[in-house]
Amino acid sequence: MGKVGYSHEFRSIEAGKEHPMAHLLESMFGEIGQMGELTWLLSIAQNLKLSKTAAEFDQLTMLMADRRAAAEDNNKGDILQHFLDDMRSEKSIAFTNKNILYSDAALVLTGATDTIGAVLAHLSYQLANHPHYQDLLHVQLQKAYGKTIPDEFTNQDLSKIHLLDALINETMPTTPDRQPPEGITVDGVHIPGGVAVRVPAHALHRSEQFYTEPAQFRPERWLDDNKVYVKNAEAFIPFLIGPNKCVGKRMTMSVLRLVMAYTVYNYTWEKAPGEDGKRIRTESKDNLILMAGPFEAVFLPR
Structure with a gap:
Protein backbone atom coordinates (compact mmCIF):
# COMPACT_ATOMS: atom_id res chain seq x y z
CA MET A 1 0.00 0.00 0.00
CA GLY A 2 3.01 2.26 0.36
CA LYS A 3 3.63 1.96 -3.37
CA VAL A 4 0.00 2.02 -4.51
CA GLU A 9 8.63 1.65 -0.96
CA PHE A 10 8.88 0.34 2.62
CA ARG A 11 11.55 -2.17 1.50
CA SER A 12 10.90 -4.54 4.39
CA ILE A 13 12.07 -7.58 2.42
CA GLU A 14 15.38 -5.93 1.51
CA ALA A 15 15.92 -4.86 5.11
CA GLY A 16 15.01 -8.30 6.39
CA LYS A 17 12.84 -6.90 9.16
CA GLU A 18 9.36 -5.53 9.73
CA HIS A 19 8.83 -1.83 9.02
CA PRO A 20 7.56 0.23 11.99
CA MET A 21 4.35 0.98 10.08
CA ALA A 22 3.42 -2.70 10.01
CA HIS A 23 4.08 -3.01 13.74
CA LEU A 24 1.97 0.07 14.47
CA LEU A 25 -0.90 -1.30 12.40
CA GLU A 26 -0.80 -4.61 14.25
CA SER A 27 -0.64 -2.91 17.64
CA MET A 28 -3.38 -0.39 16.87
CA PHE A 29 -5.77 -3.01 15.56
CA GLY A 30 -4.97 -5.08 18.61
CA GLU A 31 -6.07 -2.18 20.83
CA ILE A 32 -9.31 -1.84 18.87
CA GLY A 33 -9.93 -5.56 19.25
CA GLN A 34 -9.38 -5.37 23.00
CA MET A 35 -11.91 -2.52 23.18
CA GLY A 36 -14.55 -4.68 21.57
CA GLU A 37 -14.13 -2.80 18.25
CA LEU A 38 -15.56 0.39 19.78
CA THR A 39 -13.37 2.75 17.75
CA TRP A 40 -14.74 5.83 19.52
CA LEU A 41 -12.98 4.65 22.67
CA LEU A 42 -9.71 4.72 20.73
CA SER A 43 -10.46 8.31 19.64
CA ILE A 44 -10.97 9.35 23.26
CA ALA A 45 -7.75 7.61 24.24
CA GLN A 46 -5.94 9.48 21.47
CA ASN A 47 -7.31 12.85 22.55
CA LEU A 48 -6.29 12.16 26.15
CA LYS A 49 -2.89 11.00 24.91
CA LEU A 50 -3.46 7.57 26.44
CA SER A 51 -2.70 5.62 23.25
CA LYS A 52 0.96 5.90 22.34
CA THR A 53 0.51 3.51 19.42
CA ALA A 54 -2.29 5.55 17.80
CA ALA A 55 -0.29 8.76 18.27
CA ASN A 74 2.84 14.88 -8.50
CA ASN A 75 1.83 12.90 -11.57
CA LYS A 76 2.63 9.53 -10.03
CA GLY A 77 -0.74 7.85 -10.54
CA ASP A 78 -0.99 6.77 -6.90
CA ILE A 79 -3.99 7.15 -4.59
CA LEU A 80 -2.59 10.25 -2.87
CA GLN A 81 -2.39 11.98 -6.25
CA HIS A 82 -6.18 11.92 -6.51
CA PHE A 83 -6.52 13.23 -2.94
CA LEU A 84 -4.07 16.06 -3.57
CA ASP A 85 -5.58 16.98 -6.95
CA ASP A 86 -8.97 17.41 -5.30
CA MET A 87 -7.61 19.38 -2.34
CA ARG A 88 -5.72 21.77 -4.63
CA SER A 89 -8.58 22.31 -7.08
CA GLU A 90 -10.69 25.48 -7.02
CA LYS A 91 -13.85 23.47 -6.36
CA SER A 92 -12.78 20.71 -4.01
CA ILE A 93 -15.33 17.89 -3.74
CA ALA A 94 -14.11 15.95 -0.71
CA PHE A 95 -10.70 17.15 0.50
CA THR A 96 -11.58 20.63 1.73
CA ASN A 97 -8.81 20.76 4.36
CA LYS A 98 -5.64 19.01 5.39
CA ASN A 99 -7.23 17.13 8.28
CA ILE A 100 -9.42 15.24 5.80
CA LEU A 101 -6.32 14.46 3.76
CA TYR A 102 -4.57 13.06 6.83
CA SER A 103 -7.61 10.99 7.79
CA ASP A 104 -8.01 9.36 4.38
CA ALA A 105 -4.25 8.99 4.00
CA ALA A 106 -4.33 6.88 7.16
CA LEU A 107 -7.25 4.89 5.76
CA VAL A 108 -5.13 3.98 2.73
CA LEU A 109 -2.56 2.39 5.03
CA THR A 110 -5.09 0.61 7.24
CA GLY A 111 -6.50 -0.79 4.00
CA ALA A 112 -3.25 -2.77 3.83
CA THR A 113 -4.34 -5.09 6.63
CA ASP A 114 -2.67 -8.40 6.24
CA THR A 115 -5.05 -10.58 4.22
CA ILE A 116 -2.26 -11.42 1.81
CA GLY A 117 0.23 -12.40 4.51
CA ALA A 118 -2.27 -14.56 6.38
CA VAL A 119 -3.34 -16.43 3.25
CA LEU A 120 0.23 -17.02 2.09
CA ALA A 121 1.27 -18.30 5.53
CA HIS A 122 -1.63 -20.72 5.91
CA LEU A 123 -1.53 -21.81 2.27
CA SER A 124 2.18 -22.59 2.60
CA TYR A 125 1.34 -24.65 5.67
CA GLN A 126 -1.51 -26.52 3.95
CA LEU A 127 0.49 -27.26 0.81
CA ALA A 128 3.32 -28.62 2.94
CA ASN A 129 0.77 -30.98 4.53
CA HIS A 130 -0.80 -31.82 1.15
CA PRO A 131 2.12 -31.78 -1.34
CA HIS A 132 0.09 -33.43 -4.12
CA TYR A 133 -1.67 -30.08 -4.63
CA GLN A 134 1.74 -28.56 -5.33
CA ASP A 135 2.23 -31.03 -8.16
CA LEU A 136 -1.31 -30.63 -9.53
CA LEU A 137 -0.94 -26.86 -9.58
CA HIS A 138 2.53 -27.04 -11.14
CA VAL A 139 1.16 -28.96 -14.12
CA GLN A 140 -1.43 -26.26 -14.77
CA LEU A 141 1.07 -23.44 -14.22
CA GLN A 142 3.31 -24.82 -16.94
CA LYS A 143 0.58 -24.08 -19.47
CA ALA A 144 0.23 -20.47 -18.29
CA TYR A 145 3.94 -19.64 -17.97
CA GLY A 146 5.02 -17.30 -20.77
CA LYS A 147 1.60 -17.40 -22.42
CA THR A 148 1.20 -13.61 -22.59
CA ILE A 149 4.65 -12.33 -21.56
CA PRO A 150 7.74 -14.44 -22.31
CA ASP A 151 9.15 -16.16 -19.20
CA GLU A 152 6.58 -14.54 -16.94
CA PHE A 153 3.15 -15.10 -15.41
CA THR A 154 0.32 -12.59 -15.74
CA ASN A 155 -2.68 -12.22 -13.47
CA GLN A 156 -4.94 -12.46 -16.52
CA ASP A 157 -3.62 -15.94 -17.34
CA LEU A 158 -3.48 -17.09 -13.72
CA SER A 159 -7.09 -16.05 -13.08
CA LYS A 160 -8.16 -18.82 -15.47
CA ILE A 161 -6.51 -21.53 -13.35
CA HIS A 162 -9.43 -22.57 -11.16
CA LEU A 163 -7.30 -24.75 -8.88
CA LEU A 164 -5.15 -21.75 -7.92
CA PRO A 176 -17.56 -9.19 7.65
CA ASP A 177 -19.23 -6.05 8.93
CA ARG A 178 -22.72 -5.10 7.76
CA GLN A 179 -25.02 -2.19 8.54
CA PRO A 180 -28.51 -2.92 7.15
CA PRO A 181 -30.11 0.59 6.91
CA GLU A 182 -33.66 -0.69 7.40
CA GLY A 183 -32.78 -3.03 10.23
CA ILE A 184 -33.06 -6.78 10.23
CA THR A 185 -34.62 -9.54 12.32
CA VAL A 186 -32.49 -12.63 12.98
CA ASP A 187 -34.02 -15.59 14.82
CA GLY A 188 -36.68 -13.34 16.31
CA VAL A 189 -34.23 -10.66 17.46
CA HIS A 190 -34.64 -7.25 15.80
CA ILE A 191 -31.48 -5.25 15.07
CA PRO A 192 -32.24 -1.55 14.37
CA GLY A 193 -31.00 0.12 11.20
CA GLY A 194 -27.55 1.68 11.29
CA VAL A 195 -26.23 -0.77 13.90
CA ALA A 196 -22.98 -2.39 12.87
CA VAL A 197 -23.26 -6.18 12.92
CA ARG A 198 -20.01 -8.10 12.94
CA VAL A 199 -20.18 -11.64 11.64
CA PRO A 200 -17.48 -13.93 13.06
CA ALA A 201 -15.86 -15.15 9.87
CA HIS A 202 -14.07 -18.03 11.55
CA ALA A 203 -17.44 -19.41 12.66
CA LEU A 204 -19.23 -18.59 9.41
CA HIS A 205 -16.67 -20.24 7.17
CA ARG A 206 -16.48 -23.31 9.38
CA SER A 207 -20.18 -23.86 9.90
CA GLU A 208 -21.59 -27.28 9.03
CA GLN A 209 -24.79 -25.44 8.13
CA PHE A 210 -23.06 -24.11 5.02
CA TYR A 211 -20.15 -26.52 4.39
CA THR A 212 -19.47 -30.22 4.51
CA GLU A 213 -16.29 -31.04 6.45
CA PRO A 214 -15.62 -27.32 7.04
CA ALA A 215 -12.57 -27.98 9.23
CA GLN A 216 -10.83 -30.03 6.52
CA PHE A 217 -8.61 -28.63 3.77
CA ARG A 218 -10.77 -29.26 0.69
CA PRO A 219 -9.81 -26.97 -2.22
CA GLU A 220 -12.05 -29.07 -4.48
CA ARG A 221 -15.06 -27.54 -2.75
CA TRP A 222 -14.52 -24.47 -4.98
CA LEU A 223 -14.17 -26.39 -8.23
CA ASP A 224 -16.90 -27.04 -10.79
CA ASP A 225 -19.76 -25.71 -8.63
CA ASN A 226 -19.12 -28.53 -6.18
CA LYS A 227 -22.29 -28.98 -4.13
CA VAL A 228 -20.83 -31.75 -2.03
CA TYR A 229 -18.65 -29.52 0.15
CA VAL A 230 -20.45 -26.17 -0.29
CA LYS A 231 -24.10 -26.20 0.72
CA ASN A 232 -24.61 -22.45 0.32
CA ALA A 233 -22.06 -20.42 -1.63
CA GLU A 234 -23.59 -17.16 -0.36
CA ALA A 235 -22.01 -17.87 3.02
CA PHE A 236 -18.55 -17.32 1.51
CA ILE A 237 -17.86 -13.57 1.69
CA PRO A 238 -14.11 -13.04 2.32
CA PHE A 239 -14.23 -9.58 0.73
CA LEU A 240 -17.74 -8.74 1.95
CA ILE A 241 -20.59 -7.86 -0.42
CA GLY A 242 -22.56 -4.78 -1.31
CA PRO A 243 -21.38 -1.13 -1.33
CA ASN A 244 -18.98 -1.69 1.59
CA LYS A 245 -17.10 -4.60 0.07
CA CYS A 246 -13.32 -4.50 -0.04
CA VAL A 247 -12.00 -2.20 -2.78
CA GLY A 248 -8.68 -4.03 -2.67
CA LYS A 249 -10.06 -7.42 -3.74
CA ARG A 250 -8.57 -7.38 -7.23
CA MET A 251 -5.15 -6.31 -6.02
CA LEU A 258 1.41 -14.23 -8.68
CA VAL A 259 3.29 -15.07 -5.48
CA MET A 260 1.88 -18.59 -5.30
CA ALA A 261 2.40 -19.18 -9.01
CA TYR A 262 6.09 -18.24 -8.98
CA THR A 263 6.64 -20.15 -5.72
CA VAL A 264 5.00 -23.40 -6.87
CA TYR A 265 6.53 -23.12 -10.34
CA ASN A 266 10.07 -22.81 -8.98
CA TYR A 267 10.01 -24.73 -5.69
CA THR A 268 8.65 -27.66 -3.75
CA TRP A 269 8.52 -27.48 0.03
CA GLU A 270 7.80 -29.50 3.13
CA LYS A 278 0.83 -26.53 15.68
CA ARG A 279 2.17 -23.02 16.26
CA ILE A 280 0.67 -21.51 13.11
CA ARG A 281 -2.72 -22.33 14.62
CA THR A 282 -2.20 -21.99 18.35
CA GLU A 283 -0.09 -18.81 18.17
CA SER A 284 -2.13 -16.98 15.53
CA LYS A 285 -3.65 -13.71 16.74
CA ASP A 286 -6.91 -12.29 15.42
CA ASN A 287 -6.84 -8.59 16.34
CA LEU A 288 -9.19 -7.58 13.51
CA ILE A 289 -6.28 -8.52 11.26
CA LEU A 290 -5.06 -12.11 11.41
CA MET A 291 -1.40 -12.58 12.24
CA ALA A 292 -0.38 -16.15 11.56
CA GLY A 293 1.71 -18.02 14.07
CA PRO A 294 5.18 -19.23 13.04
CA PHE A 295 5.64 -22.06 10.57
CA GLU A 296 9.00 -23.32 9.35
CA ALA A 297 9.46 -25.05 6.00
CA VAL A 298 12.25 -26.28 3.75
CA PHE A 299 12.11 -25.11 0.12
CA LEU A 300 13.89 -26.98 -2.68
CA PRO A 301 14.30 -25.80 -6.29
CA ARG A 302 12.36 -27.84 -8.84
Whole structure:
Protein backbone atom coordinates (compact mmCIF):
# COMPACT_ATOMS: atom_id res chain seq x y z
CA MET A 1 0.00 0.00 0.00
CA GLY A 2 3.01 2.26 0.36
CA LYS A 3 3.63 1.96 -3.37
CA VAL A 4 0.00 2.02 -4.51
CA GLY A 5 -1.02 4.75 -2.09
CA TYR A 6 2.06 6.94 -1.79
CA SER A 7 4.56 5.81 -4.46
CA HIS A 8 6.68 4.87 -1.45
CA GLU A 9 8.63 1.65 -0.96
CA PHE A 10 8.88 0.34 2.62
CA ARG A 11 11.55 -2.17 1.50
CA SER A 12 10.90 -4.54 4.39
CA ILE A 13 12.07 -7.58 2.42
CA GLU A 14 15.38 -5.93 1.51
CA ALA A 15 15.92 -4.86 5.11
CA GLY A 16 15.01 -8.30 6.39
CA LYS A 17 12.84 -6.90 9.16
CA GLU A 18 9.36 -5.53 9.73
CA HIS A 19 8.83 -1.83 9.02
CA PRO A 20 7.56 0.23 11.99
CA MET A 21 4.35 0.98 10.08
CA ALA A 22 3.42 -2.70 10.01
CA HIS A 23 4.08 -3.01 13.74
CA LEU A 24 1.97 0.07 14.47
CA LEU A 25 -0.90 -1.30 12.40
CA GLU A 26 -0.80 -4.61 14.25
CA SER A 27 -0.64 -2.91 17.64
CA MET A 28 -3.38 -0.39 16.87
CA PHE A 29 -5.77 -3.01 15.56
CA GLY A 30 -4.97 -5.08 18.61
CA GLU A 31 -6.07 -2.18 20.83
CA ILE A 32 -9.31 -1.84 18.87
CA GLY A 33 -9.93 -5.56 19.25
CA GLN A 34 -9.38 -5.37 23.00
CA MET A 35 -11.91 -2.52 23.18
CA GLY A 36 -14.55 -4.68 21.57
CA GLU A 37 -14.13 -2.80 18.25
CA LEU A 38 -15.56 0.39 19.78
CA THR A 39 -13.37 2.75 17.75
CA TRP A 40 -14.74 5.83 19.52
CA LEU A 41 -12.98 4.65 22.67
CA LEU A 42 -9.71 4.72 20.73
CA SER A 43 -10.46 8.31 19.64
CA ILE A 44 -10.97 9.35 23.26
CA ALA A 45 -7.75 7.61 24.24
CA GLN A 46 -5.94 9.48 21.47
CA ASN A 47 -7.31 12.85 22.55
CA LEU A 48 -6.29 12.16 26.15
CA LYS A 49 -2.89 11.00 24.91
CA LEU A 50 -3.46 7.57 26.44
CA SER A 51 -2.70 5.62 23.25
CA LYS A 52 0.96 5.90 22.34
CA THR A 53 0.51 3.51 19.42
CA ALA A 54 -2.29 5.55 17.80
CA ALA A 55 -0.29 8.76 18.27
CA GLU A 56 2.79 7.25 16.61
CA PHE A 57 0.68 5.92 13.75
CA ASP A 58 -0.92 9.35 13.20
CA GLN A 59 2.46 11.06 13.22
CA LEU A 60 3.95 8.63 10.72
CA THR A 61 0.88 8.89 8.48
CA MET A 62 0.98 12.70 8.47
CA LEU A 63 4.72 12.64 7.75
CA MET A 64 4.18 10.36 4.76
CA ALA A 65 1.29 12.49 3.47
CA ASP A 66 3.34 15.70 3.81
CA ARG A 67 6.29 14.15 2.01
CA ARG A 68 4.03 13.00 -0.81
CA ALA A 69 2.41 16.46 -1.04
CA ALA A 70 5.85 18.09 -1.25
CA ALA A 71 7.04 15.82 -4.05
CA GLU A 72 7.98 17.75 -7.17
CA ASP A 73 6.52 15.09 -9.45
CA ASN A 74 2.84 14.88 -8.50
CA ASN A 75 1.83 12.90 -11.57
CA LYS A 76 2.63 9.53 -10.03
CA GLY A 77 -0.74 7.85 -10.54
CA ASP A 78 -0.99 6.77 -6.90
CA ILE A 79 -3.99 7.15 -4.59
CA LEU A 80 -2.59 10.25 -2.87
CA GLN A 81 -2.39 11.98 -6.25
CA HIS A 82 -6.18 11.92 -6.51
CA PHE A 83 -6.52 13.23 -2.94
CA LEU A 84 -4.07 16.06 -3.57
CA ASP A 85 -5.58 16.98 -6.95
CA ASP A 86 -8.97 17.41 -5.30
CA MET A 87 -7.61 19.38 -2.34
CA ARG A 88 -5.72 21.77 -4.63
CA SER A 89 -8.58 22.31 -7.08
CA GLU A 90 -10.69 25.48 -7.02
CA LYS A 91 -13.85 23.47 -6.36
CA SER A 92 -12.78 20.71 -4.01
CA ILE A 93 -15.33 17.89 -3.74
CA ALA A 94 -14.11 15.95 -0.71
CA PHE A 95 -10.70 17.15 0.50
CA THR A 96 -11.58 20.63 1.73
CA ASN A 97 -8.81 20.76 4.36
CA LYS A 98 -5.64 19.01 5.39
CA ASN A 99 -7.23 17.13 8.28
CA ILE A 100 -9.42 15.24 5.80
CA LEU A 101 -6.32 14.46 3.76
CA TYR A 102 -4.57 13.06 6.83
CA SER A 103 -7.61 10.99 7.79
CA ASP A 104 -8.01 9.36 4.38
CA ALA A 105 -4.25 8.99 4.00
CA ALA A 106 -4.33 6.88 7.16
CA LEU A 107 -7.25 4.89 5.76
CA VAL A 108 -5.13 3.98 2.73
CA LEU A 109 -2.56 2.39 5.03
CA THR A 110 -5.09 0.61 7.24
CA GLY A 111 -6.50 -0.79 4.00
CA ALA A 112 -3.25 -2.77 3.83
CA THR A 113 -4.34 -5.09 6.63
CA ASP A 114 -2.67 -8.40 6.24
CA THR A 115 -5.05 -10.58 4.22
CA ILE A 116 -2.26 -11.42 1.81
CA GLY A 117 0.23 -12.40 4.51
CA ALA A 118 -2.27 -14.56 6.38
CA VAL A 119 -3.34 -16.43 3.25
CA LEU A 120 0.23 -17.02 2.09
CA ALA A 121 1.27 -18.30 5.53
CA HIS A 122 -1.63 -20.72 5.91
CA LEU A 123 -1.53 -21.81 2.27
CA SER A 124 2.18 -22.59 2.60
CA TYR A 125 1.34 -24.65 5.67
CA GLN A 126 -1.51 -26.52 3.95
CA LEU A 127 0.49 -27.26 0.81
CA ALA A 128 3.32 -28.62 2.94
CA ASN A 129 0.77 -30.98 4.53
CA HIS A 130 -0.80 -31.82 1.15
CA PRO A 131 2.12 -31.78 -1.34
CA HIS A 132 0.09 -33.43 -4.12
CA TYR A 133 -1.67 -30.08 -4.63
CA GLN A 134 1.74 -28.56 -5.33
CA ASP A 135 2.23 -31.03 -8.16
CA LEU A 136 -1.31 -30.63 -9.53
CA LEU A 137 -0.94 -26.86 -9.58
CA HIS A 138 2.53 -27.04 -11.14
CA VAL A 139 1.16 -28.96 -14.12
CA GLN A 140 -1.43 -26.26 -14.77
CA LEU A 141 1.07 -23.44 -14.22
CA GLN A 142 3.31 -24.82 -16.94
CA LYS A 143 0.58 -24.08 -19.47
CA ALA A 144 0.23 -20.47 -18.29
CA TYR A 145 3.94 -19.64 -17.97
CA GLY A 146 5.02 -17.30 -20.77
CA LYS A 147 1.60 -17.40 -22.42
CA THR A 148 1.20 -13.61 -22.59
CA ILE A 149 4.65 -12.33 -21.56
CA PRO A 150 7.74 -14.44 -22.31
CA ASP A 151 9.15 -16.16 -19.20
CA GLU A 152 6.58 -14.54 -16.94
CA PHE A 153 3.15 -15.10 -15.41
CA THR A 154 0.32 -12.59 -15.74
CA ASN A 155 -2.68 -12.22 -13.47
CA GLN A 156 -4.94 -12.46 -16.52
CA ASP A 157 -3.62 -15.94 -17.34
CA LEU A 158 -3.48 -17.09 -13.72
CA SER A 159 -7.09 -16.05 -13.08
CA LYS A 160 -8.16 -18.82 -15.47
CA ILE A 161 -6.51 -21.53 -13.35
CA HIS A 162 -9.43 -22.57 -11.16
CA LEU A 163 -7.30 -24.75 -8.88
CA LEU A 164 -5.15 -21.75 -7.92
CA ASP A 165 -8.20 -19.70 -6.88
CA ALA A 166 -9.64 -22.73 -5.10
CA LEU A 167 -6.49 -23.08 -2.99
CA ILE A 168 -6.59 -19.37 -2.15
CA ASN A 169 -10.30 -19.46 -1.28
CA GLU A 170 -9.78 -22.39 1.08
CA THR A 171 -7.43 -20.30 3.24
CA MET A 172 -9.08 -16.88 2.97
CA PRO A 173 -9.80 -15.08 6.28
CA THR A 174 -12.15 -12.13 6.86
CA THR A 175 -14.41 -10.45 9.39
CA PRO A 176 -17.56 -9.19 7.65
CA ASP A 177 -19.23 -6.05 8.93
CA ARG A 178 -22.72 -5.10 7.76
CA GLN A 179 -25.02 -2.19 8.54
CA PRO A 180 -28.51 -2.92 7.15
CA PRO A 181 -30.11 0.59 6.91
CA GLU A 182 -33.66 -0.69 7.40
CA GLY A 183 -32.78 -3.03 10.23
CA ILE A 184 -33.06 -6.78 10.23
CA THR A 185 -34.62 -9.54 12.32
CA VAL A 186 -32.49 -12.63 12.98
CA ASP A 187 -34.02 -15.59 14.82
CA GLY A 188 -36.68 -13.34 16.31
CA VAL A 189 -34.23 -10.66 17.46
CA HIS A 190 -34.64 -7.25 15.80
CA ILE A 191 -31.48 -5.25 15.07
CA PRO A 192 -32.24 -1.55 14.37
CA GLY A 193 -31.00 0.12 11.20
CA GLY A 194 -27.55 1.68 11.29
CA VAL A 195 -26.23 -0.77 13.90
CA ALA A 196 -22.98 -2.39 12.87
CA VAL A 197 -23.26 -6.18 12.92
CA ARG A 198 -20.01 -8.10 12.94
CA VAL A 199 -20.18 -11.64 11.64
CA PRO A 200 -17.48 -13.93 13.06
CA ALA A 201 -15.86 -15.15 9.87
CA HIS A 202 -14.07 -18.03 11.55
CA ALA A 203 -17.44 -19.41 12.66
CA LEU A 204 -19.23 -18.59 9.41
CA HIS A 205 -16.67 -20.24 7.17
CA ARG A 206 -16.48 -23.31 9.38
CA SER A 207 -20.18 -23.86 9.90
CA GLU A 208 -21.59 -27.28 9.03
CA GLN A 209 -24.79 -25.44 8.13
CA PHE A 210 -23.06 -24.11 5.02
CA TYR A 211 -20.15 -26.52 4.39
CA THR A 212 -19.47 -30.22 4.51
CA GLU A 213 -16.29 -31.04 6.45
CA PRO A 214 -15.62 -27.32 7.04
CA ALA A 215 -12.57 -27.98 9.23
CA GLN A 216 -10.83 -30.03 6.52
CA PHE A 217 -8.61 -28.63 3.77
CA ARG A 218 -10.77 -29.26 0.69
CA PRO A 219 -9.81 -26.97 -2.22
CA GLU A 220 -12.05 -29.07 -4.48
CA ARG A 221 -15.06 -27.54 -2.75
CA TRP A 222 -14.52 -24.47 -4.98
CA LEU A 223 -14.17 -26.39 -8.23
CA ASP A 224 -16.90 -27.04 -10.79
CA ASP A 225 -19.76 -25.71 -8.63
CA ASN A 226 -19.12 -28.53 -6.18
CA LYS A 227 -22.29 -28.98 -4.13
CA VAL A 228 -20.83 -31.75 -2.03
CA TYR A 229 -18.65 -29.52 0.15
CA VAL A 230 -20.45 -26.17 -0.29
CA LYS A 231 -24.10 -26.20 0.72
CA ASN A 232 -24.61 -22.45 0.32
CA ALA A 233 -22.06 -20.42 -1.63
CA GLU A 234 -23.59 -17.16 -0.36
CA ALA A 235 -22.01 -17.87 3.02
CA PHE A 236 -18.55 -17.32 1.51
CA ILE A 237 -17.86 -13.57 1.69
CA PRO A 238 -14.11 -13.04 2.32
CA PHE A 239 -14.23 -9.58 0.73
CA LEU A 240 -17.74 -8.74 1.95
CA ILE A 241 -20.59 -7.86 -0.42
CA GLY A 242 -22.56 -4.78 -1.31
CA PRO A 243 -21.38 -1.13 -1.33
CA ASN A 244 -18.98 -1.69 1.59
CA LYS A 245 -17.10 -4.60 0.07
CA CYS A 246 -13.32 -4.50 -0.04
CA VAL A 247 -12.00 -2.20 -2.78
CA GLY A 248 -8.68 -4.03 -2.67
CA LYS A 249 -10.06 -7.42 -3.74
CA ARG A 250 -8.57 -7.38 -7.23
CA MET A 251 -5.15 -6.31 -6.02
CA THR A 252 -5.19 -8.90 -3.24
CA MET A 253 -6.12 -11.72 -5.60
CA SER A 254 -3.55 -10.57 -8.14
CA VAL A 255 -0.73 -10.58 -5.58
CA LEU A 256 -1.77 -13.95 -4.14
CA ARG A 257 -1.96 -15.57 -7.57
CA LEU A 258 1.41 -14.23 -8.68
CA VAL A 259 3.29 -15.07 -5.48
CA MET A 260 1.88 -18.59 -5.30
CA ALA A 261 2.40 -19.18 -9.01
CA TYR A 262 6.09 -18.24 -8.98
CA THR A 263 6.64 -20.15 -5.72
CA VAL A 264 5.00 -23.40 -6.87
CA TYR A 265 6.53 -23.12 -10.34
CA ASN A 266 10.07 -22.81 -8.98
CA TYR A 267 10.01 -24.73 -5.69
CA THR A 268 8.65 -27.66 -3.75
CA TRP A 269 8.52 -27.48 0.03
CA GLU A 270 7.80 -29.50 3.13
CA LYS A 271 7.71 -28.99 6.88
CA ALA A 272 11.11 -28.33 8.41
CA PRO A 273 12.60 -30.97 10.71
CA GLY A 274 10.91 -30.73 14.10
CA GLU A 275 8.01 -28.63 12.75
CA ASP A 276 4.69 -30.13 13.84
CA GLY A 277 2.51 -27.38 12.38
CA LYS A 278 0.83 -26.53 15.68
CA ARG A 279 2.17 -23.02 16.26
CA ILE A 280 0.67 -21.51 13.11
CA ARG A 281 -2.72 -22.33 14.62
CA THR A 282 -2.20 -21.99 18.35
CA GLU A 283 -0.09 -18.81 18.17
CA SER A 284 -2.13 -16.98 15.53
CA LYS A 285 -3.65 -13.71 16.74
CA ASP A 286 -6.91 -12.29 15.42
CA ASN A 287 -6.84 -8.59 16.34
CA LEU A 288 -9.19 -7.58 13.51
CA ILE A 289 -6.28 -8.52 11.26
CA LEU A 290 -5.06 -12.11 11.41
CA MET A 291 -1.40 -12.58 12.24
CA ALA A 292 -0.38 -16.15 11.56
CA GLY A 293 1.71 -18.02 14.07
CA PRO A 294 5.18 -19.23 13.04
CA PHE A 295 5.64 -22.06 10.57
CA GLU A 296 9.00 -23.32 9.35
CA ALA A 297 9.46 -25.05 6.00
CA VAL A 298 12.25 -26.28 3.75
CA PHE A 299 12.11 -25.11 0.12
CA LEU A 300 13.89 -26.98 -2.68
CA PRO A 301 14.30 -25.80 -6.29
CA ARG A 302 12.36 -27.84 -8.84
